[in-house]
Amino acid sequence: MSRSVKEGLARARELILSHRRFVILEHEKPDGDCVGSSLALALALEKWGKQALIVSDDPHPVIYDFLPGQEHFTRTGYLGLADFHADVAIFLDCGEPERCGRALPFAQKAKYWVNIDHHVSNTKFGDAVLVDPSAAATGEILWYLFGELGVNIDARIAVCLYVAVLTDTGSFRYENTTPRALRMAADLIEKGARPQEISELVYEAKPLSSVMLLGEALQTLEIHAGGKIACVSVTREMMKKVAATSEDTEGIITYPRSIQGVMVAVQFREADEGVHVSFRTRRAVDASRIAETFGGGGHPRAAGALIKGKTLPEVKTLVLEEVRRVLEQNPDLVVKA
Structure with a gap:
């Protein structure tokens, strides 16, 4: 783990532990990594007794409707800026703030920004920058962030994180399928993720x-x-x-x-x-x-x-x-x- 990633982990940990209300922002047209990561983080924040709201400019693909934590999700247009004021905005899987589209104003009211991503093109914005291009998925970064925070990953969180790494590695076929990604997958399976069921729901239920x-x-x-x-x-x-x-x-x-x-x-x-x-x-x-x-x-x-x-x-x-x-x-x- 690089020095910058360690520093980002420490700063993200500090901001998460010291605040209560969070808005989680997704990029436009969220994919499996973005959706799984957002829902996993919202569920983790809920376990810590904090309030979390996921705001997206676009709907989640219907193939991810089976994932837990959907009650934390809303779209722009369904919620006014005055309806939820966050202390911290967390950008997930976003190379730059503008990728959030019309959801960005919800972050602009927050005092702090946390940037969690694995894109090599990330612009390194925010007060806490946790960007690791060596990670197979943004969900992988959350996996070791949760470890730093001492989060007990239950079956609901495990399913979300498994979808994140499964989809961004192309079912563990792409070259970003690292030993760490496979160790993560094994850990999530031990915690309740069911590979066969998840694969069927993600890849074998096309309209x-x-x-x-x-x-x-x-x-x-x-x-x-x-x-x-x-x-x-x-x-x-x-x-x-x-x-x-x-x-x-x-x-x-x-x-x-x-x-x-x-x-x-x-x-x-x-x-x-x-x-x-x-x-x-x-x-x-x-x-x-x-x-x-x-x-x-x-x-x-x-x-x-x-x-x-x-x-x-x-x-x-x-x-x-x-x-x-x-x-x-x-x-x-x-x-x-």
Whole structure:
């Protein structure tokens, strides 16, 4: 554990123990790590006799409805700023405050900010900065924070933290599956998390619209750079056709990434606010650096960006040119037309 992480743990511990009311902020379109971490933290704060409210700009994906602690969750628009005043705002899995969207004003009323994250692109904001890019998930950071605080992790908290690390490691398949992540998973199973039940609920309970959208997206599959780039597109028309939501796009990008020889997989999704671009890469390519070129960020193997003011075809041309340029600069990769 690095010195900065130890300092962040100490400062976060101090602020948590010395205050009573907390607001937990999630990033827009929260994923499994974000949702599991937020619910686990809210449940832990409740055990300490403290008040905790999770505020998000977007709903939780329905596949996580089985997780305990949902009573602590609310969305912007359902609660006024005057309805809850927090002493401390805790940002979870957020590389920068603006990623909270319209939930950010709830943090601006708090006296202290705690930043808990594992993204390498984190801007290190806040009064307590607990950022560890070596962690497999933000939930992993909470796991050892709870250890520092002497929290008794019960079955409810264990389930939430297990979902956090399970989803961010791709079911323990990605390269961020470290010995520490597996020790964490083992500890959570001992405390009541049930892997088979959780895997079925997370991965084998997809709505029909999700499967139908996958079929539509795969018809747009394109291969570039001699087989090293694969991309798919999701248009508004597709989503309307199968009555899909943005939640149904989760996991589509894993299919182009799984093609033999592909180094970079890209997914383009049309939305009212712009074109969402997701990147998944293999070891030789840093996805976060590509995303940062377009104002986004993320992890070395999974990142994303929102590009505004351009059409999907324009974004596609722009992004594929940049990905090709990155591949051409890597001497270990041979890129063909």
